[in-house]
Amino acid sequence: MTQTIGIGLIGTGYMGKCHALAWNSVKAVFGNGRRPRLVHLGEVTVELARQKAEEFGFERATGNWRDVVADPEVEVVSITTPNQFHAEMAIAALEAGKHVWCEKPMAVAFADAQRMADAARASGKVAVLGYNYIQNPAVRHIDALLRDGVIGPVNHVRVEMDEDFMADPDALFYWKSEASSGYGAIDDFGVHPLSLITTLLGPVERVMANMSKPYADRPARDGGRRSVETYDIASILIELESGASGLIALSRTAWGRKGRIAVQIFGAKGTITYDQERLNEVQVYVTSDKPAEQGFRTILTGPSHPPYDRFIPAAGHGLGFNDLKIIEAHELLKSIAGQEARVIDFAQGLEIERTVHAMARSHHEGRWVNVAEKG
Numbered sequence: 001m002t003q004t005i006g007i008g009l010i011g012t013g014y015m016g017k018c019h020a021l022a023w024n025s026v027k028a029v030f031g032n033g034r035r036p037r038l039v040h041l042g043e044v045t046v047e048l049a050r051q052k053a054e055e056f057g058f059e060r061a062t063g064n065w066r067d068v069v070a071d072p073e074v075e076v077v078s079i080t081t082p083n084q085f086h087a088e089m090a091i092a093a094l095e096a097g098k099h100v101w102c103e104k105p106m107a108v109a110f111a112d113a114q115r116m117a118d119a120a121r122a123s124g125k126v127a128v129l130g131y132n133y134i135q136n137p138a139v140r141h142i143d144a145l146l147r148d149g150v151i152g153p154v155n156h157v158r159v160e161m162d163e164d165f166m167a168d169p170d171a172l173f174y175w176k177s178e179a180s181s182g183y184g185a186i187d188d189f190g191v192h193p194l195s196l197i198t199t200l201l202g203p204v205e206r207v208m209a210n211m212s213k214p215y216a217d218r219p220a221r222d223g224g225r226r227s228v229e230t231y232d233i234a235s236i237l238i239e240l241e242s243g244a245s246g247l248i249a250l251s252r253t254a255w256g257r258k259g260r261i262a263v264q265i266f267g268a269k270g271t272i273t274y275d276q277e278r279l280n281e282v283q284v285y286v287t288s289d290k291p292a293e294q295g296f297r298t299i300l301t302g303p304s305h306p307p308y309d310r311f312i313p314a315a316g317h318g319l320g321f322n323d324l325k326i327i328e329a330h331e332l333l334k335s336i337a338g339q340e341a342r343v344i345d346f347a348q349g350l351e352i353e354r355t356v357h358a359m360a361r362s363h364h365e366g367r368w369v370n371v372a373e374k375g
């Protein structure tokens with residue numbers, strides 16, 4: 001009989017549902033490994049927890065997240081609550097001997113992210129972050145193209161991450177506008193481009209950042225307007241340890257952009273581009289093509305781009321965002337089983353956090369900041 005692995009989930013909003021879908025699907029998609037058993041779900045009230053447990057298929061529900069962490073039948077805890085809760089919940093779960101799958105960013109304060117990484121190391125448990133975009137078969141293919149030297153040594157990378165969910169000046173003030181959630185675009189969004197850049201091209205050495213607030217205030221839920229405490233836009237120059245230069249542009253207020261993560265990687269012998277809004281496509285330009293035939297070629301992902309083949313046997317049908325979460329869950333399970341896995345763990349995640357805090361320091365001090373510099 002297939003062995004099971006007990007799952008706990010804290011938070012059932014946007015990401016909580018994605019984790020629940022991933023836990024429900026991972027065994028059916030991949031066929032191998034232990035079957036997730038959805039044991040215990042926590043929310044802010046027991047009523048909401050019960051409703052979501054019924055919808056997602058969890059056995060138990062609680063209005064106190066500590067019950068999830070303390071449950072002896074839970075082996076892995078998914079943490080999908082707002083950023084300011086990640087540190088306390090992840091550390092409690094690790095100290096209780098659970099593996100952790102925590103949404104990005106790690107924490108609001110660098111010291112808390114450091115404590116999370118320390119707790120993970122001390123526990124010996126697997127602790128990984130929700131950097132789903134690195135899991136895309138298209139991005140894995142870019143990785144393979146770079147490793148094979150198809151575009152030669154990389155000299156420049158640009159990543160633009162834009163969405164418009166906060167573009168309306170009259171969109172309600174909510175937790176992402178509060179300083180307790182972090183700086184704004186650089187930690188809410190910037191960590192994703194950083195996950196891609198560091199996975200594909202290696203660590204960032206130094207940064208020069210500018211952050212801005214397009215709207216000074218927003219309507220408050222209980223009437224009146226409330227001052228916006230976070231920066232919805234940021235532009236960051238970067239230099240990688242490899243010597244390549246780069247640019248990251250971020251906006252949560254970019255009308256018309258729905259889920260843009262536009263990556264351009266320029267090498268000595270060609271260029272690779274990708275955009276999350278067309279997540280099943282990679283564009284490649286190589287100078288080895290005949291001059292009269294040079295131009296960007298579109299590669300549509302299919303069964304030749306693993307693990308696409310585990311979802312659908314036919315090319316061109318396309319995976320979606322939730323499928324990336326299923327792949328991430330599978331990589332986490334592989335890691336728990338002691339196998340090599342494509343994950344960003346808390347130790348690697350801490351380097352992303354270090355880079356984000358260097359960006360904030362650069363903005364406030366108006367200068368280039370080395371990521372290794374002590375804050």
Ligand SMILES: NC(=O)c1ccc[n+]([C@@H]2O[C@H](COP(=O)([O-])OP(=O)(O)OC[C@H]3O[C@@H](n4cnc5c(N)ncnc54)[C@H](O)[C@@H]3O)[C@@H](O)[C@H]2O)c1
Nearest residue numbers: 011012013014015042043044065080081082083103104130
């Ligand atoms: N990986 C990605 O692509 C991605 C995308 C969106 C959000 N996120 C991250 O996911 C996290 C959650 O964001 P979201 O958009 O799902 O937020 P959300 O507001 O949709 O959901 C958060 C949920 O957490 C619950 N919650 C809050 N405090 C709680 C507590 N103390 N105990 C139990 N439950 C509690 C809320 O009731 C809510 O249901 C954030 O850290 C965010 O940065 C990641």
